[in-house]
Amino acid sequence: MTAxxxxxxxxxxxxxxxxxxxxxxxxxxxxxxxxQCRKIIERMAKVMLTFSGSITSLAILLxxxxxxxxxxxxxxxxxxxxxxVLCVQTSNxxxxxxxxxxxxxxxxxxxxxxxxxxxxxxxxxxxxxxxFSMYPEEEFGQEYELLPDKLxxxxxxxxxxxxxxxxxxxxxxxxxxxxxxxxxxRMTDFFKGxxxxxxxxxxxxxGVLPLITGTLWVSFFAILIALPLGLGVAIYxxxxxxxxxxxxxxxxxxxxxxxxxxxxxxxxxxxxxxLIQKTxxxxxxxxxxxxxxxxxxxxxxxIITIAxxxxxxxxxxxxxxSLALGATHWQTVYRVIVPYASSGIMAAVxxxxxRAIGETMAVLMVTGNAxxxxxxxxxxxxxxxxxxxxxxxxxxxxxxxxQSLFLLGCILFVITMLISVSAEFxxxxxxxxxx
Amino acid sequence: xxKTILTTVILIAALFSVQAQRIKGSDTMLPLSQKAAEEYMxxxxxxxxxxTGGGSGVGIAALLEGTTELAQLSRKIKFDEKNKLKGKGKTxxxxxxxxxxxxxxxxxxxKVTNLSREQLEGIFTGKxxxxxxxxxxDMPIVSYSRETSSGTYEFFKESVLKKKNYMNGIMxxxxxxxxxxxxxxxxxxxxxxxxxxxxxxxKAIHVSYDGGKTYVEPTVANAKNExxxxxxxxxxxxxxxxxxxVKPFIDFVLSDKGQEIVSEIGFxxxx
Numbered sequence: 161m162t163a164x165x166x167x168x169x170x171x172x173x174x175x176x177x178x179x180x181x182x183x184x185x186x187x188x189x190x191x192x193x194x195x196q197c198r199k200i201i202e203r204m205a206k207v208m209l210t211f212s213g214s215i216t217s218l219a220i221l222l223x224x225x226x227x228x229x230x231x232x233x234x235x236x237x238x239x240x241x242x243x244x245v246l247c248v249q250t251s252n253x254x255x256x257x258x259x260x261x262x263x264x265x266x267x268x269x270x271x272x273x274x275x276x277x278x279x280x281x282x283x284x285x286x287x288x289x290x291x292f293s294m295y296p297e298e299e300f301g302q303e304y305e306l307l308p309d310k311l312x313x314x315x316x317x318x319x320x321x322x323x324x325x326x327x328x329x330x331x332x333x334x335x336x337x338x339x340x341x342x343x344x345x346r347m348t349d350f351f352k353g354x355x356x357x358x359x360x361x362x363x364x365x366x367g368v369l370p371l372i373t374g375t376l377w378v379s380f381f382a383i384l385i386a387l388p389l390g391l392g393v394a395i396y397x398x399x400x401x402x403x404x405x406x407x408x409x410x411x412x413x414x415x416x417x418x419x420x421x422x423x424x425x426x427x428x429x430x431x432x433x434x435l436i437q438k439t440x441x442x443x444x445x446x447x448x449x450x451x452x453x454x455x456x457x458x459x460x461x462x463i464i465t466i467a468x469x470x471x472x473x474x475x476x477x478x479x480x481x482s483l484a485l486g487a488t489h490w491q492t493v494y495r496v497i498v499p500y501a502s503s504g505i506m507a508a509v510x511x512x513x514x515r516a517i518g519e520t521m522a523v524l525m526v527t528g529n530a531x532x533x534x535x536x537x538x539x540x541x542x543x544x545x546x547x548x549x550x551x552x553x554x555x556x557x558x559x560x561x562x563q564s565l566f567l568l569g570c571i572l573f574v575i576t577m578l579i580s581v582s583a584e585f586x587x588x589x590x591x592x593x594x595x
Numbered sequence: 596x597x598k599t600i601l602t603t604v605i606l607i608a609a610l611f612s613v614q615a616q617r618i619k620g621s622d623t624m625l626p627l628s629q630k631a632a633e634e635y636m637x638x639x640x641x642x643x644x645x646x647t648g649g650g651s652g653v654g655i656a657a658l659l660e661g662t663t664e665l666a667q668l669s670r671k672i673k674f675d676e677k678n679k680l681k682g683k684g685k686t687x688x689x690x691x692x693x694x695x696x697x698x699x700x701x702x703x704x705x706k707v708t709n710l711s712r713e714q715l716e717g718i719f720t721g722k723x724x725x726x727x728x729x730x731x732x733d734m735p736i737v738s739y740s741r742e743t744s745s746g747t748y749e750f751f752k753e754s755v756l757k758k759k760n761y762m763n764g765i766m767x768x769x770x771x772x773x774x775x776x777x778x779x780x781x782x783x784x785x786x787x788x789x790x791x792x793x794x795x796x797x798k799a800i801h802v803s804y805d806g807g808k809t810y811v812e813p814t815v816a817n818a819k820n821e822x823x824x825x826x827x828x829x830x831x832x833x834x835x836x837x838x839x840x841v842k843p844f845i846d847f848v849l850s851d852k853g854q855e856i857v858s859e860i861g862f863x864x865x866x
Contacts, residue, residue, distance in 0.1 A: 243675065267720070267759045287758065288674065326675065359743045360760050370764075429773065434780040443735045443783050446766060524769055529742075532764035540766055550742040550769055556652065 224573070231567030237560040239345045240362050244288075245330060246340040247315055247323045254278045256341045259349060262363035265322060273320060286314065286323040287361075304329065312337055324362040345560065350567070356531035356542070358551065358561045366564045370531045372571060374541035377534045378448050378523065379516040382455035386512055389456070390463030391505070397464070398471040399493050410468070417461035425525035428454040433526055440538065446528030448541045454522045459512035466511060470504020471497050506587035510580050517576055520545040544568050615643040616841060620654020620667035621746050622770075623789055624829050627693060627848075628667055630856050635847050644844060651746035658832060659683060664841050666832045669695065669746035670753075680834075688838065690831045692848050694863035696790040696818035697751060697825040700775070700797040702782050707731040709810040711803040712824070715755050718785060721762025726783060739774050739786035740765045747771075750827050751787050790818065791861025818863045829862065 239259045240246055246262065248254060254276055257265070264270040266285055274280040291310060300307045312331030315323050322340075331337050345366065353367020393413070397406055428450055436453075437445030474497045482492040498505070528540025529550065548565050555561040618628050625648045632644035654666035655676045672687065680687055699715065701707065707730055710718075717723035719738055727733045740761055741748040752758060768774045771788050778784040779796035790813055793799055801810035804824035817823040831848075833841045847853050854864040 263760065326678075328678070355763050357760055357763070361758075429776060433777075437781065444737045444766070444781055446777060525773065528766040529768070530764040530766050540764070542767075550767070556656070 227566055227570050227573065230563055231570040234345055234350070234366070234560060234563035234567050235347060237345050237563060238342055239349075240342040241364070242559065243327055244324060244362060245327050246342065246362060247321075247325060247330070247337050248340060249315060249319050249321060250336050250338045251319055252278060252338065254340065256343075259342075259345075259363040259365055260355075262342075263355075263357065263360055263365055266324070266360075266362065279320075281320045284318050284321045286318070286321050288323075288325045288329075308332070308334075350564070354533060356547070358555070358564060364560060366560070368564075368568065368571070370533045371542055371544050371547055371568065373533050374448070374527075374531075375517060375543040375545070375572070375575070377537075377541060378451040378455060378527065378543055379513060381448065381452035381537060382459060382516040383509070383513055385452060385456035386459045386463055386516075387509060390460050390508070390512070391467060393460075393464045394467035394471060394505075394508075395493060395498075398468045399489070399497065410465075413461050413464050416457070417465070421458065421519060421521045422525075424454055424458055425522035428522060428526035442538055444528060444540060446526055446540050447538045448527060448534055449537045451523045451527040451541065451543070452537070454526055455516040455519055458519060458522065459515050462515055463508045463512040466508035467501070467505045470501035470508070473504065474500045503587040506583050510583040513579055514576055517572065517579075518545055520549045524549055544572050615645065616665065616844065617657075617663040618644060618646045618665040618667055618831075619649060619657045619663040621651045621669040621829070622648040623669040623695060623745075623747060624667040624692070626791070626860050627829070627857060627862060630860060631844075631848050631853055634852065634856060635844055638847075639843070642843075651749075655680075655832070658687070658834065659685070664833060664837050665844070667692075668830045668832060669827065670750050671828075671830065672832060685834045685836070687832045688835050690833075690845050690849070691828045691865055692831050692845075693829045693854075693857040693865060694818060694826050695829050696813050696815075696823055696863065697747065697754075697787050697827070698790050698793050698813040699785065699787050699800040699802060699825075700778055700793070701785050701800060702778060703796065703798045704782060705731060705798060707800070708798075709801045709803065709807075711807045711810075712755060713806070715802070716757065716759065719751075719756055719761055719765070720759055721765075734783045737781055737784045738762070738765055739777055739784060740767050741771070741774065741787075742767050742769055747787070747789065751825075754825055754827070755787075789861070790815065790863075793861075815858070815861070815863055826863070 240262070246257070252273070254273065257276065261270065261276060265283055266287075268285070270276065270283065272280065272282055291307070291314065294314065295310055300310065307329045308331040311323065311325055311329055312334030315321055315331070316334060316336040330339070342363070350366050350368055352369060353365060354369050355365045355367045356370055357365040397409060401409065429446075432453060433445035433450050435445075436442065436447065436450050478496055478500060479492060482496045483489075487495065523543050524546040527543065527546065529542045529546055530540035531542040531547075532539070534541045548568055551561070552565050555565055618632070625646065628646045632646050635644060636642055651668040651670055654663065654668055655672065657663040658666040659676075659680055672689065677687070699710065705726070707726060710729060714723065714729050718729070718736055719740070723729060723736065725733060725735055740751075752761065766777070768777060768786075771792050774786045774788055775792060775794065775797055778786050785800075788797075793813070799813050801812045802824060803810045809822075811817050811823045813823055813825070818826050831841075831845060833845075848857075849865065854866065857864045
């Protein structure tokens with residue numbers, strides 16, 4: 161009886177043990193399956209993330225390549241409008257003219273050939289459209305096949321003429337017609353030129369210097385205004401303000417970032433510009449200063465939010481140890497918290513500058529858009545983004561004007577890249593030194 | 596149920612797309628075309644007319660690409676634009692829809708009322724820099740212009756500056772409204788806008804094109820009797836092959852009702 165009982169119990173135990181074993185095995189297999197499943201999902205997620213990352217970088221790269229390709233095409237464009245030529249009589253000793261000289265001739269600022277090294281005779285300017293007021297329309301023939309002859313006639317009759325005519329209607333047979341060599345648009349004319357007249361005919365002037373200096377000028381003063389103000393508010397919000405005050409102020413400031421830039425621009429044009437003009441007794445209110453002020457207001461929310469987040473991110477231990485060492489609250493702020501948060505503050509500054517340099521609409525409305533190199537803060541300037549926005553709509557695709565606007569985009573890109581690279585460099589160095 | 600709604604929507608869309616036409620181009624003509632399109636669609640509910648701006652050059656480019664049936668231009672078509680269209684096998688027809696006069700405006704407190712074309716040329720090319728040179732008080736002149744993309748910019752350059760370039764560093768504003776706003780708040784300002792935009796915040800200058808003999812005020816009446824000199828035609832251009840499609844609309848604009856709209860907006864009617 162007892163032996164049987166013992167045997168029974170023993171058997172039962174063995175049975176449960178075996179069952180348990182089997183359960184374990186099953187569980188184990190399941191978990192392996194589970195594990196493999198998860199692994200596959202993880203791998204898929206990894207592939208997808210890599211894919212989207214590389215797609216993004218590829219897109220950025222393609223945009224940059226496109227930008228530079230279109231922009232650099234400018235230096236392969238002729239300096240006289242495409243499809244047109246400038247002609248003089250063969251007897252004229254002048255062989256070539258610079259774009260600036262051409263502009264001055266057609267604006268009647270240069271009126272005599274001797275100023276260009278030629279004869280002492282008055283220049284006669286002839287534009288293609290003038291031909292239609294000299295002869296009746298019927299004389300040109302049905303498909304304008306007689307037009308070249310007529311043009312040749314005009315040129316050979318006037319020894320001091322400079323004629324601006326389409327290449328298509330060039331009187332090739334006429335021996336008294338000489339084409340002026342104009343060449344392509346040169347890099348020095350682009351980067352060192354001081355006049356931006358992209359639609360001037362016959363020879364547009366793409367002097368980019370006023371635009372670059374204008375952009376830097378406005379952005380520099382914007383940051384100069386925004387930085388102390390923004391840092392001050394950030395320090396106040398993160399260190400001095402009470403919880404209720406911060407809960408009220410921070411959303412308000414963040415709301416500022418959400419206002420569309422055209423609204424800022426309109427506000428600037430209607431309120432700020434007359435105000436500046438009246439209080440400073442200026443002839444014009446649309447000045448670089450108005451642009452800087454608007455940009456400063458626009459950059460403030462970015463600077464404040466990011467700088468404040470960086471300062472509040474300072475570990476409690478750092479603050480407390482500083483206070484424990486006997487530093488006052490104020491000493492803690494500027495000796496410990498600001499240095500610790502310096503990389504975050506740097507990021508705030510860079511994003512602020514980025515916003516200022518790239519801002520288009522507000523600047524377009526308040527700076528007057530006059531393409532002159534700025535000498536003071538109280539005169540109109542023209543910035544690169546405003547130029548692109550105002551002119552791209554009408555610039556014929558693929559033309560020199562269009563390409564020059566793309567090249568302006570390249571310049572803007574290079575400027576912002578330089579700023580962010582140098583900011584990275586500075587913040588890294590400070591980080592190593594500070595903490 | 597859903598299917599029937601869907602099919603009716605598609606059917607209606609198809610019906611409309613057959614009789615839809617697009618107008619694109621000059622911003623100056625935008626109010627005219629929009630108003631005319633509205634009235635036209637009221638009379639012919641089966642038609643849809645979409646009007647978009649962008650500038651005169653944009654209108655011609657769209658005609659070239661075939662993305663519009665009608666191009667509205669505030670200047671005459673350029674010779675090479677015509678050539679380009681010809682190169683694509685398109686011959687365009689030109690219709691003058693209305694006339695627009697350009698008014699020269701200054702700040703209301705400015706004492707100068709009369710300016711000749713030569714004086715205007717001097718001001719906008721930067722040779723005349725102070726109001727006292729043209730009979731005003733000793734105050735620097737601040738001249739405002741439109742952006743280069745505008746047809747008004749081109750027309751002013753052609754008519755008043757005799758194709759010379761504007762001075763380097765002229766203030767250029769993105770829109771007519773901005774010019775009015777700036778001039779009304781700048782004492783030494785001068786600029787140009789379409790007659791339709793004149794209001795009491797700015798003062799219109801009387802202009803002389805005959806060397807200072809007669810000065811004419813910019814009004815619709817003076818533009819109509821051709822005594823005011825700075826007047827330009829406003830054009831519609833279309834491809835001759837699509838004539839049957841756009842003709843009803845153009846006929847409507849040229850009709851008495853259409854020309855009433857023209858005067859209402861502040862342009863000068865054709866007849």
